[in-house]
Amino acid sequence: MTSGAVITNGQRADAGAAPAAPAPITMAKALNLGLRAAMAADPKVLVMGEDVGTLGGVFRVTDGLQQEFGEPRVIDTPLAESAIVGTAIGLAMRGYRPVCEIQFDGFVYPAFDQIVSQLAKLHYRSAGRIRLPVTIRIPFGGGIGAVEHHSESPEAYFCHTAGLKVVACSNPADAHLMIQQAIRSDDPVIFLEPKRRYWEKAVVDPRPLTELPAADTTELHRSMVARAGTDATLVGYGPTVRTCLDAAEVSAADDSRSLEVIDLRSLSPLDLTPVLDSVRRTGRLVVVHEAPSNVSLSAEVAARVTEEAFYSLEAPVLRVTGYDTPYPPARLEDHYLPDVDRILDAVDRSFGF
Template identity: 65%
Template sequence: MPVLTLSKAINTGLRQALEDDPKVIVMGQDVGVLGGVFRVTDGLQKDFGADRVIDTPLAEASIVGTAIGLALRGFRPVCEIQFDGFVYPAFSQIVSQLAKLRARSGGRLSVPVVIRIPVGGGIGAVEHHSESNEAYFAHTAGLRVVCCSNPQDAHWMIRQALSGQDPVIFYEPKRRYWAKDEVADTTDDERVLPLDRARVVRAGRDITLLTYGGMVQTCLQAASAAAEEGRDIEVVDLRSLAPLDMETISRSVDRTGRCVVVHEAPTFAGLGAEIGSGVTERCFYRLQAPVLRVGGFNTPYPPAKFEDQYLPDLDRVLDAVDRSFAW
């Protein structure tokens, strides 16, 4: 099994998709000659040509609109939005067109467009470069929304996203681009899960932490710290944000009886609210405390020098764990 960074794992996944299907097209600002702002598409234009790895104008609505047209003609475009906060000019194209065309056509049309979005903070970036806007798209019927947290999932999830018929919002936690891990080289590996399945990344018996993206590593660190005090924390990486794998989530919370949802996005009307509601509906008689949420504050993302105070950290996660046990 090769050891790859998360960014390289996505690169190899895109490369394999380009090799397997001549209808796959990569497009976005600086994805060609430069190889992307995070070098995720490095070398792809050189190997597959400028007609399949396309440097586009700085116009997100045009990028996604063109991709929709290409998909309707049988292509499989994968668009890169350079940073999370840059997706808003394309918002209408995504939620009004991309998400609706299959239903509007009674199932006769498919638009298998994948939109890659580097997401979240932790890299000291400037305004509009560190936002967590997944709730907008998870709320939109007709879109799949997924978020990888490690190289293994990054590689296989991008390949799965590009092989299906649904439009997919594919989030990549930018603070984890340089994390390294083994990547399975075959679908026979048990670590290769379906695109809509959550993964238990640490088994435990006392409380469940539900999380995704860049917060998975933070929750694993919190679980290790809590173990020194005798608390056995289970950590579940959601992976798929729409649809949610409520079967895996409910099975975990039924066993532990306690639940904390952790994400970078603000807690107000965030994905944690939907998850908490779903857990309460399904696990009410097994819960020993209310479902708690840890997330960003309900403010615009702050300047880089303040992001450590904004982002959930180990202490804030452990505080929620303590509050759950104090209930």
Template identity: 60%
Template sequence: MSQTAQTTSLAIARAINAGLREALAGDDSVVLLGQDIASLGGVFRVTEGLAKDFGTARVLDTPLAEAGILGSSIGLAMGGFRPVAEIQFDGFVFPAINQIVTQLAKLHSRSAGTMNLPVVLRLPYGGHIGAVEHHQESPEAYFAHTSGLRVVSPANANDAYWMIQQAIASEDPVIFLEPKAKYWQKGEVRLDRASAGLHESLVAREGTDVTLIGFGAMVTTLLQAAEIAAGEGVSAEVIDLRSISPVDFGPIVESVRKTGRVVVAQEAPENASVGSEIAATLSERCFFSLEAPVLRVSGYDTPFPPAGNESHYLPDADRVLEAVDRAMNY
């Protein structure tokens, strides 16, 4: 007799908290560090309760110094720990770029493979929260462009729970992008086993006419667009990338060869972006299957606007559907 899968309903923030708890309980070398993550539980309360249960020697409050947080994480990793560093907001990561790009990403190669840096950088990112300047950014392209870093982003609670644990278990540094607009979006979490590996893309909704591709918070938007399209007689397949670097192109290519039409969506600006790379790769690999150009829907090539204008900047279901219409009418 098959056993019923053990599941629970959690918000994404609570799922990450639960995943961190599992990692802390299962490995004494796991330590968390960041601004206010022990005393406050972080700005979004993602680490709430962990310092109480595991102590402030393993859940550490740091000074307001992003370069120091990353530098300390690198030193901890060199000393045998598995640090998980939190940057409060996406726009605050840039003071630590030097540590991330010149040290974290390169020391494994520089040491001829003798040194591993199992560091996870947790980074709330993206818009839709009406925040002020520097609190809403999509910096994924900087990290995806940097060899030596793994870059992932969960779109739902189940992936948030499992992917944070998989990231912590990785011997390579992982940039873990958390879609902060979806922190309190609830979903079913399967507690007995992960649905996929850390770097596998998944079909979030099956379809036959057009392939919609995205990651993080954008997956919810694509699913909304697919539901509306279905009412108009268009069957849209939605691919959740999950991993931004490396990208698992297998399921994507299979979908595109079936549908012949593609829309790639992201919150980040279009120029030199993750979406641009996916579009170029699919144009190479699926050229003879494509019935229309690979289309992109993105934020604009401007700084992220003030909160009152973010609805004009960020892609929504309507902008995705406009691209779907263009693809279907070629």
């Protein structure tokens, strides 16, 4: 395996030489520590968004940052998503590294032109003269019983756009590492945070990026094996990595199947090396995400695995996704979201070929 550390149950196995073993922290706190480290490391890093300052963000991800770094660097903005991204572009042209927060996935669409037509294209349009190191943090996905527009999975729109990089963290350690790497990237990064995993805890090496051993071994755009296995491969990202790990646990106990779980981490560019390696060993692949299936990440993974590992496949690539409906009312979301049963049904189908 070429892609660095193995993580198990969301916890980096080789997180290694942390000086003192701290208590487990939530993903929200891990992101907060990562943001704090990035701001301390570079005075050009700004945090901007709705309610990110005094309140500390509706999920408290930016809690305390304004007190620590001051109002000029942690900006409560008007409620204007297009302007949040559009002015971040201008600030980046001026040499700043803005970190924008879009409060919820469903609120990103007013900023769509600025992201897709401006942020993604200005480097190309300028023949490389303009660099836009802008990070756009978006809490995404469902599972928290929210009202409409607060549970969506918009990643495919951004993955489809050349010029953007798109990543999704799935666990506290990655959240802490990846947010710092995203901010340091000279390209714009859409940073997706699985909001229903904000409160899941793990031990995180709290050191800043420059001192993190994981930073050397794990690039931002690498996918990783989250659980090693031999019989079939599950691929997820963001919120569904945990669901896949749970499915693997159940499958091992109930069916004596050894399922390998791969966390994509980077959605654009896709790093399919561990997936192809895995499929060449297992011959079976199930891709899992909350977003609808039509023209989705799973479609891309299926197409490329079919192209590149066709003779290794024992069964068609199968997908477990949200349905091709609008996100339903929260009382129905348990039916909409991929769960362990649906994943294991797909695994069974895969073995039926």
